[in-house]
Amino acid sequence: MIPWRTALIGSLLLAVPVCAHEATGKNGGRMTDAGAYHVELVAKDKTVDVYVLDGSEKPVPAAGFKATAILVVDGKPARVALTPADGNRLTGQAQVPLSVTPKGAVQLTAPDGATASGKFN
Structure with a gap:
């Protein structure tokens, strides 16, 4: 039997749309699409930083x-x-x-309430 948490997380990761691309961002992390945004994931030791950019890859205030x-x-x-x-x-x-280079996803909720997800393989 699959524990419910694993099943939930697995279904969330499967529900994330396939990203159009994954590239290296200006902060040295991996970047992917998340709805109308791009997100850059930087992991170092226990710290997780996510940088939010617009479709033109310009910084969006967090x-x-x-x-x-x-x-x-x-x-x-692991949820962070x-x-x-x-x-x-x-x-x-x-x-x-x-x-x-952790695998997983980032789920965003913008100030206007819109949600988006970006997947990192």
Whole structure:
């Protein structure tokens, strides 16, 4: 029997639309599409930073955004709540150290209530 959390996270990751591209961002992280936005995921030790950009890859102020990173750690989903920091950065702390290229997804809620997700393979 699959634990309900694993099934829920797995279904969320499968529900995320396939990204058009994944590239390296200006902060050294991986970047992908998330609805009308681009997001750059930077993981270092336990710190998770997500930078929000518009469709032209210009910084979007993080104030008012809410986000969660759902990353795969040792084969299990790990949720990291992200809160606005300076500029276009959302940040949070994982409970365990992460690889520099974690797999998973970032779920965003914009200040206007619109939601979007970006997937990192």
